[in-house]
Amino acid sequence: MVRVPRPVPGCDIKSLPLRPDEAYLLSRIDGVVSERELSLITGLSQAEVTTALDRLFVLGAVDFNEPRAPVSRRAHPSVAPSSGAVSSRGTEGPSSRSFEGGFGAGPSSRRFEPTVDAPPASRRSFEPLADLPPPTRRSIELSAERRSGPDTTVDAPPVTRRAIELTVEQPRIVDPELEEPVDLDHAKKKRVLELYDALDERNHYELLGVALDADKKQIKSAYWVLAPEFHPDKYFRKKLGTYKQRIEAIFDRLTLAHDVLTSKQRRAEYDAYLEQTRRNRTMAALLEHDPTDIPAVVAAAEDAPQSGPPTSPVRLDEAGASPESVRSRRSFNTKLGSNPLRRAVADAAGVSSVPATPPPPANDSFRRYDATRNEARRLQLERYVLAAKVALERKDLAAAANAYRLAVALAPEDEGLARKATEIQQQAAAELAEGFLRQAEYEASQGRWSEAAVSFANVCKARGDDPRAHEGVAFCTLKTGQNNRRAIDFARRSVKLAPGVGEYRLTLARAYMAAGLETSARVEMERAAELSPNDARMREAIAQLRAQMKKPDGGEPEK
């Protein structure tokens, strides 16, 4: 069962102890997007999304499934929500409806999509709202169901930043933070809270509100306007309470954004990093997720080269989060339909498997059904292979891998296809790993250790035998000062993979040291010293570690 989370209206989100990734996830939940799609949109792994959703549910920020359609509109409450799939077909016109009617709703329709366990809810998001056919007697219940789909989009408040503001503005909700007695007016408090909460999810450009191609002057002008607003001097000797720390954090980030973007070199590095993260996220989403997601993913992947740096998944989710989500989804769907390739892929994924010819009547024999089915399957297979080749030409390994994967699922007996699929899959994984490595290196160079540790771990996923990447996780984790256990695990693995590298052993020794395992640390250190007797830097590091051990008591800071 695919869960479709929806925000709980009136929930005071700001009062919840959310982590940034949870808040980010929450901001993408609109009662339409499924759990799986969320993973795609946010770039978080399936497991991370599940964990976060569970926590959000426990906190009372989200509910699951059964989107609340107004009772009055629910003509047949007994209709299973899964029949949403039906309604998506219905939009194609009366003929499809009759086709549908012939095979009956529900399970039978699935037989056309052997590889796809499409979450019905996810389809709703692609459904056009306009131009509903005039309801016939027969289609009344269908249209009622159909409405229940899109209606949720309208009724369940999309959790956007604006929605959060609305919640905040409702007078009956007392936000303890807004009530805090400080020398700031209400509007200012709101602005500070809003900006502070958005710090983690905004990149430098977004934070300053400048375009990706903004020149130095524009960046400076933006900073000249924002910096005075949040410089602590503007609140000189005022009572700020908890706002003080927030204002300072905002100012710090603004200044960092300015400093990075106004330095040619740092900006180039940062741009490359943004681009890299975007690519990694898209690719990871493509590779990790169920092929069901392919229409969105392929469309996203195709959009990417044309739209430039702001990632198209981001655009996609921004569209989804905006108040006009319904409309933009519609136009997205129209776009999807207009592109033959996308359409083919979309068809294959089961979004709208519309046969070109009117379907045979419902009471025809199974033989004819099988023939039709095989023909449909063959067509789909061709489309996948074509999609894969197009993707390969564009060097989009991830999309190609996915298309091949789908193709293989349709034709498991084709060994050549399977080999090709595996080969491309491996290439894609390798490219992704390379991308994560670059991301990790930038993050590490900026001292963003926890992020770097995550990125290195992503590299390890694809390269289980890369000692350098494992050591990277260990080193960065040590730097964060948290989770020494994890540091030890990764450092151990790196030493196991490359027993002859002193540097890795030193990291392991440090990890042991951090966890208080002095004996083990000493052993590793001795080995490290043996391995690199002539490396001056190593010698120094080892000497340092030795000094640390000699301290009879921990009267000194932990490294």
Next chain:
Amino acid sequence: MERVIGIDLGTTNSCVAIVEDGVPTVIPNRGGYKTTPSMVAITEAGKRLVGHIAKRQAITNAENTVYAAKRLIGRKFSSSQVKHAMLSASYRIVEGPHGDVRIQLRDKTYSVPEISAMVLQEMKLFAEDYLSEPVTKAVITVPAYFNDGQRQATKDAGQIAGLDVIRIVNEPTAAALAYGFERNVEKTIAVFDLGGGTFDISILEIGAGGVFKVIATAGDTFLGGEDFDARIIDWLVQGFRDQTSVDLRQDRMALQRLKDAAEKAKCELSGVRETEINLPFIISSGRNEALHLQRTLTRDAMESLCGDLVERCVEICRQTLEDARIEREEIEDVILVGGMTRMPRVQEAVRQFFGREPCKGVHPDEVVALGAAVQGAALVDESKQMVLLDVTPHALGIMTYGSNFEELIPMNTTVPTSRSKIFTTSRDNQTAVKILVMQGESAQAEGNELLGEFVLTGLRRAPKGQVEIEVTFAIDSDGIVSVGAKDLETGQQQSIQVTASSGLTKEEVGAMMEAAKEYLVERRSNDEFEGVKQEAEKVIADIEKMFPKVQAIVQSSDFGRDAIEKARSILERCRDAIARKDLTALRGQMDSLARTHRMFKGVIARPQG
């Protein structure tokens, strides 16, 4: 709204300013000068002298006259700079209870902040005289390259002087504020500040809407006019020894005269090409015979004496631009600040380095105080559209094992700023963790300034590695460092004990503040007494002048003799009160004195019959 004064507490001269009706104005001292020598002396009678008067008596009271105290503020007694200063100072520098520097004047030792407070107090009085209202809030400037200890000590000085120091501002930044104030320019500028004791270079961007953002700053807190003077003194001493084999350094009074002469010659050489240094009777030789010093110093000779000092300034500029990755061409204007920038050689070096003519629009001695006043006004007046984004000149970090320095906040980071670091325990049931906080650019801990030891105490008892403390290091807008800590698991704030490595404890500052207050009360009544005394003495002198005449006129009558007797006794009582410094008694006599005066004048004016 209370007014905020801006004080440029200089090494050799100080200046005070205020924003009046939107215009930054320098407040003149009682002598009408816009700057006041940062000198303090204690006379033989135990009287405190500050400013011009202290400077004037310096030669005869060299051992008890403090100059250039700023070079010592916030430094450790053991530092090389203090050792260096001890060689040339004519006053006695001794070690204080915290390894800090104290100055011995007569029978009392003073901390450096106390000496600076005396100057600040004087500046405060000038401002109060000028404004005819009490002043308590001030912005005080410091060299941009001052470290935490020096800033803290300066703030302490302000507090001792009875000032609420609402902000410590960097001198070059203040100069830029005064330069860009309400001019609505958008420019990248360099401020070249070579003062009496310190050198600073700052690169700023002035943006629309009154934003002043410092991009980079650097300097040398022991490079200034004093060092130029020292070169000239060396040259004089050397030459004199060659001629007479007498070492003038052995005589503090001679040294003081040399210092005055060197400074004077240096200033003169900014205008003329050669000058005569003439010090008759500088010292007596062994045979009880007075020796005179007479030499001619040319500008060229002085430039070769001090060439390396100018070169050092240029080198720091070069390094600063390099560190900040700024091209010289990006600098659109160069401001010269500090008296030493009057030296033609310095101006020439700046012109050459930046490839442009320095800005002539600012007054090098007053601009810093003006900028401080501007900043003060901007802080208390919300309508002022101006904000200053300054940076920290030094990296902040902690000492790690093996005496290494782990940088937490890099230099040229915009302040205020903070960074957190997590510390864990390394022993079971460990209840305290010690952190050594340092400031500086060296990778080795010894190369940096130790700001203090912070001890996290009262940690909860747990197996090693399980207690995680998040320590936050913050630098505020004053450039002063603070440290806070919290237990990550419990969210409990941890107490931190700070042991200042030098400087004063809170209690000491409090006590010094009290002493300064007492002095002020005493001085206030003293001032008042002086006022009445002057008035009385004038009248007394007048009466005495008329006395013989009046006596001759009224002698004949009994009444007249009576009156004369009475007048005599009034004069006597007045003189007595003056001698005893008894303000109340003197006040009590003033009416009678005035009556006598009127009567005398009446007698003389009456036509003689």
